[in-house]
Amino acid sequence: MTQIAPSILSADFMNLQRDVQNLEAAGADLLHVDIMDGMFVPNMSFGAQVVSGIRPLTKLVLDVHLMVEQPERYIEQFAQAGSDLIMIHAEATKHLYRGLQMIKDAGVKAGVVINPGTPVSYIEAVLPLVDQVLVMTVNPGFGGQKFIPAMLTKVSELAAYRDQHADATYQIEVDGGVNDQTIAACAQAGADIFVAGSYTFAGDLTERIALLKKAANE
Ligand code: DX5
Ligand code: ZN
Numbered sequence: 001m002t003q004i005a006p007s008i009l010s011a012d013f014m015n016l017q018r019d020v021q022n023l024e025a026a027g028a029d030l031l032h033v034d035i036m037d038g039m040f041v042p043n044m045s046f047g048a049q050v051v052s053g054i055r056p057l058t059k060l061v062l063d064v065h066l067m068v069e070q071p072e073r074y075i076e077q078f079a080q081a082g083s084d085l086i087m088i089h090a091e092a093t094k095h096l097y098r099g100l101q102m103i104k105d106a107g108v109k110a111g112v113v114i115n116p117g118t119p120v121s122y123i124e125a126v127l128p129l130v131d132q133v134l135v136m137t138v139n140p141g142f143g144g145q146k147f148i149p150a151m152l153t154k155v156s157e158l159a160a161y162r163d164q165h166a167d168a169t170y171q172i173e174v175d176g177g178v179n180d181q182t183i184a185a186c187a188q189a190g191a192d193i194f195v196a197g198s199y200t201f202a203g204d205l206t207e208r209i210a211l212l213k214k215a216a217n218e
Helices: 013-025 048-057 071-080 096-105 120-126 149-164 181-188 207-215
Strands: 003-008 028-037 061-067 085-089 109-114 132-136 171-175 191-196
Touching: 003 207, 013 028, 013 048, 013 207, 028 048, 048 061, 048 071, 061 071, 061 191, 071 085, 071 096, 085 096, 085 132, 096 109, 096 120, 120 149, 132 149, 149 171, 149 181, 171 207, 181 191, 181 207, 191 207
Parallel strands: 003 028, 003 191, 028 061, 061 085, 085 109, 109 132, 132 171, 171 191
Antiparallel strands: none
């Protein structure tokens, strides 16, 4: 089933409550929350307080994407804040396996993320452990960038791996440059969850989410 995860990075931060509630009413399946530390990526967003603030406003799954160096330092904080799923970058820690175990021990679903330059083979050892794999389809750090089609090979690889391994049960998510033109190729390659920030917010939310779902299934 196609699941759309609008990124609140493109929301109006001074009207975040309104935007979150409008996204839920508009048919979003998850809420994608981008955390940037100005070190792992050349941009900053916000911290766990914003996740705590959003939590009581919505029933949507909070899909938290940590673009943070040594994310282990913040896992407990983001779990306490009410994240349903915490994703950490394979490139951001020397102890990826431990980091993912820490997320699970905190009672939260765990996801691993790979940058455009990182191959699927790099995360093969953790694939049985994770609930979600996020394939970056742009370089992380900013909304509104252009989709990198070469990333689709990785999505197909992850889908094939999951078919071939009974212990691999993860969902596959794509993030960056997803719009009504690029989503179909992602769906065909085997993605289940589609993050869309700038595209969702550039028009009527209900209409945009419906257009994405329609295009994904064409
Ligand atoms: C990029 C973020 C994305 C971003 C996507 O670093 O991880 O989630 O918000 O934005 P769009 O959909 O505009 O590419
Ligand atoms: Zn993201």
